[in-house]
Amino acid sequence: MFGAIRHQIRKSSTSAAIRNDWTREQIGKIYHMPLIELVFRAATVHRQFHDPRKIQQCTLLSIKTGGCTEDCKYCSQSSRYSTGVKASRLMKVEDIMEKAHIAKAKGSTRFCMGSAWRDLNGRTRTFKNILEVIKQVRALNMEVCVTLGMLDEHQAKDLKDAGLTAYNHNLDTSPEYYPKIISTRSYDERLNTIDNIRKAGIKVCSGGILGLGEKEQDRIGLIHSLANMPSHPESVPINALVPIPGTPIGDMVKKPVGFHSFLRAIATARICMPKTIIRFSAGRTQFSETEQVMAFMAGANSVFTGEKMLTTPSVTWDQDSQLFHKWGFHNLESFEYDEGAEEPNFTLPPKNRFRPDHAEALKAARPQLEAQGLAM
Numbered sequence: 001m002f003g004a005i006r007h008q009i010r011k012s013s014t015s016a017a018i019r020n021d022w023t024r025e026q027i028g029k030i031y032h033m034p035l036i037e038l039v040f041r042a043a044t045v046h047r048q049f050h051d052p053r054k055i056q057q058c059t060l061l062s063i064k065t066g067g068c069t070e071d072c073k074y075c076s077q078s079s080r081y082s083t084g085v086k087a088s089r090l091m092k093v094e095d096i097m098e099k100a101h102i103a104k105a106k107g108s109t110r111f112c113m114g115s116a117w118r119d120l121n122g123r124t125r126t127f128k129n130i131l132e133v134i135k136q137v138r139a140l141n142m143e144v145c146v147t148l149g150m151l152d153e154h155q156a157k158d159l160k161d162a163g164l165t166a167y168n169h170n171l172d173t174s175p176e177y178y179p180k181i182i183s184t185r186s187y188d189e190r191l192n193t194i195d196n197i198r199k200a201g202i203k204v205c206s207g208g209i210l211g212l213g214e215k216e217q218d219r220i221g222l223i224h225s226l227a228n229m230p231s232h233p234e235s236v237p238i239n240a241l242v243p244i245p246g247t248p249i250g251d252m253v254k255k256p257v258g259f260h261s262f263l264r265a266i267a268t269a270r271i272c273m274p275k276t277i278i279r280f281s282a283g284r285t286q287f288s289e290t291e292q293v294m295a296f297m298a299g300a301n302s303v304f305t306g307e308k309m310l311t312t313p314s315v316t317w318d319q320d321s322q323l324f325h326k327w328g329f330h331n332l333e334s335f336e337y338d339e340g341a342e343e344p345n346f347t348l349p350p351k352n353r354f355r356p357d358h359a360e361a362l363k364a365a366r367p368q369l370e371a372q373g374l375a376m
């Protein structure tokens, strides 16, 4: 009986909550809610779709660092800026695999690799090596994600055939603010690459960076672009800029994004994209442990853990292990929330899963939300 009611509530709230027709105004209203209500509402949605005690640990390795021809104005790896980052060639397959083995042994369940270049064109041998790495990482039963710049349909298909789980291609910010950040590729080119990824059957990982000097309306615009994609990205990384001296943005931005703004973005993304894994990405070291936990409560359910995050500092496995232990979090396993599963594949006992009182809380708040045009 209880199971049937739970299923019914879950079914109705699920079908009502997944939307791809958000207006900016609606997202703006959510973003600007009193913060405590925003966090509560995001936490409620989070518990409907995810196990709130599970957080996925990912490790991101720079497999080809520096020397990039693009002009992303925040990036330490652009050859246009003097940041002290030395350009290197693609790491050897065996060296990458050594890092993947370490990441798995330490507890990461997703291994992500980034290369600093515009696209794969003219890199036939390099691409072959990357496909080999993808095969080997998948053989470790880890999720594998790469970010290799712009991609055409054929390259996307090759990556899919090699077993790639997800491809990262961030939108970075709103369409309006984007030209102030990057001039060497357009927003539409980014969306085109994301289309190619989706068409190839690879999961989309796409998010943005806060603290680029953007306004709140740009954060809302970013979430609007992501939440109105034909299907929500499987993964949305939200980064807090780590200002790099020598880059135009790093020299302009005097202080990192405030935690309350960061929290608002996490919570709004959770509400607008209920099933997505929201990744608390770069810049986590700027926030206190309690702030991090607040972000997890508001719907972030993945972190990057390791020695480094590309070229910036990272929270270490030991630090996360202590945090997880202290606050009662567990690691999300690889493929635990796999596509096609009717419900998330929770491993916690049923009493810790979806709770009818969460649905009741949403139900009670519904008239008020409807009056504000915010009902899901």
Ligand code: SF4
Pocket: 068, 069, 070, 071, 072, 075, 076, 077, 078, 115, 116, 117, 118, 149
């Ligand atoms: S494309 Fe990537 S590596 Fe190149 S400058 Fe932009 S963010 Fe940096």
